[in-house]
Amino acid sequence: MTSPAITVNGLHKSFASQRVLINLDWQVQPGRIVGLLGRNGAGKSTLLETLLGLHQPEFGDIRLLGDAPAAFSAGTLARIGYVPQQTELFEWLTTQQLLDYFAGFYPRWNHERCNALLDRWQIAREQRISKLSVGTRQRLSIVRALAHEPDLLVLDEPVSSLDPLARRDFLRELIGDVLDRQTTVVLSTHILSDLERVAMDVAFLHQGRIQLQGALDQLQEEVRRVHAPAATLQQLGIRPLRGGAPDSDSVIARLSEQQLALLQTKPDALLTPVSLEDLFDEVTA
Numbered sequence: 385m386t387s388p389a390i391t392v393n394g395l396h397k398s399f400a401s402q403r404v405l406i407n408l409d410w411q412v413q414p415g416r417i418v419g420l421l422g423r424n425g426a427g428k429s430t431l432l433e434t435l436l437g438l439h440q441p442e443f444g445d446i447r448l449l450g451d452a453p454a455a456f457s458a459g460t461l462a463r464i465g466y467v468p469q470q471t472e473l474f475e476w477l478t479t480q481q482l483l484d485y486f487a488g489f490y491p492r493w494n495h496e497r498c499n500a501l502l503d504r505w506q507i508a509r510e511q512r513i514s515k516l517s518v519g520t521r522q523r524l525s526i527v528r529a530l531a532h533e534p535d536l537l538v539l540d541e542p543v544s545s546l547d548p549l550a551r552r553d554f555l556r557e558l559i560g561d562v563l564d565r566q567t568t569v570v571l572s573t574h575i576l577s578d579l580e581r582v583a584m585d586v587a588f589l590h591q592g593r594i595q596l597q598g599a600l601d602q603l604q605e606e607v608r609r610v611h612a613p614a615a616t617l618q619q620l621g622i623r624p625l626r627g628g629a630p631d632s633d634s635v636i637a638r639l640s641e642q643q644l645a646l647l648q649t650k651p652d653a654l655l656t657p658v659s660l661e662d663l664f665d666e667v668t669a
């Protein structure tokens with residue numbers, strides 16, 4: 385079996401007295417596109433930045449591509465691409481100068497792809513970065529991360545400033561990359577429709593932990609809104625995803641095959657599908 389691209393065990397991270405990540409465990413398998421979801425302030429950026437070694441955790445073990453962040457080798461660093469939420473590029477350089485500068489750091493730099501993306505996304509090569517629009521800077525940051533053909537790509541809300549066409553084009557590029565090169569992608573975004581388009585897996589961060597993770601299609605198959613008398617729900621051991629015992633006759637729950645089959649035989653039970661937004665509401669309430 386191939387080893388996970390990301391493994392996290394027992395991660396704790398606080399800022400002063402504020403506990404943001406609490407005994408967090410997580411695994412991401414290679415070649416997957418994983419959507420990281422959570423409410424504002426849930427700690428998504430903190431998690432991604434801690435994985436990359438930009439914050440020092442209090443406790444916990446982290447492995448990215450087999451290495452701990454404190455001891456990333458140059459080889460491992462070159463295999464990781466990162467697009468931060470706030471792109472702070474070198475303002476005084478032009479686009480071309482910036483890309484030439486970064487190309488020098490990486491053993492793999494795909495000039496052809498880089499040039500094709502600059503053309504397609506209409507990023508002026510001789511323009512100073514300080515003069516680029518926010519969306520264009522975001523696109524440039526994506527070009528920079530894709531150009532060195534990383535094996536693991538960490539994207540923290542990379543599309544928040546992109547127009548719908550640019551977003552669609554970027555997502556297409558991302559899927560192409562995963563299919564061609566088996567890149568592992570962790571993507572944090574609030575745009576659920578984008579995730580529905582590209583994510584293979586979703587992970588919900590809430591109250592400092594990954595509360596739910598799974599393949600999106602499998603979750604959509606297994607999670608249902610169940611309308612049935614509370615007694616029936618209890619009898620079948622159906623528990624609301626948000627935890628606790630069912631206290632009403634309508635819950636959102638992850639159902640086993642057996643529970644699903646039994647519910648389908650009950651005339652007073654009704655099952656309805658759940659959207660990703662419903663799931664988000666339920667898990668992060």
Ligand SMILES: Nc1ncnc2c1ncn2[C@@H]1O[C@H](COP(=O)(O)OP(=O)(O)OP(=O)(O)O)[C@@H](O)[C@H]1O
Nearest residue numbers: 399402404422423424425426427428429430431469
């Ligand atoms: N460098 C820091 N110093 C102090 N507190 C911080 C720092 N970075 C983040 N925080 C706090 O940690 C919490 C989690 O923030 P974080 O930015 O990780 O959340 P998020 O899920 O990425 O939010 P959003 O969806 O709004 O981008 C917030 O309460 C934030 O104020």
